[in-house]
Amino acid sequence: MDNNIIPLHGTTKIAVGTPEGTVKIAIETPEEREAFERLMDNSVERKRLSALQRRQYAIDQLAAVIRTSPTTSAEAIATLLYDAGCELPEPNSVA
Numbered sequence: 001m002d003n004n005i006i007p008l009h010g011t012t013k014i015a016v017g018t019p020e021g022t023v024k025i026a027i028e029t030p031e032e033r034e035a036f037e038r039l040m041d042n043s044v045e046r047k048r049l050s051a052l053q054r055r056q057y058a059i060d061q062l063a064a065v066i067r068t069s070p071t072t073s074a075e076a077i078a079t080l081l082y083d084a085g086c087e088l089p090e091p092n093s094v095a
Helices: 030-066 074-083
Strands: 004-007 013-018 021-026
Touching (some): 030 074
Antiparallel strands (some): 004 013, 013 021
């Protein structure tokens, strides 16, 4: 008897060819599937937290520059930020 095992793309089953036809056999338990999904959810959460951490780091760095301003003048603070390397994206073409 020839049992050809063929992985099915994107599924958790394999197909086994038999003289009677094709039979699908599960290759992971519900518990394994649940653990895998939990890992994937954690991966997305880690990326989200990483982005939030990068944002907070940038805010902390900006605040440190702003605290060095001898005045509360918006222009003085903007000058300090610009001199520290902060730049806004170029505006779109003005009509």
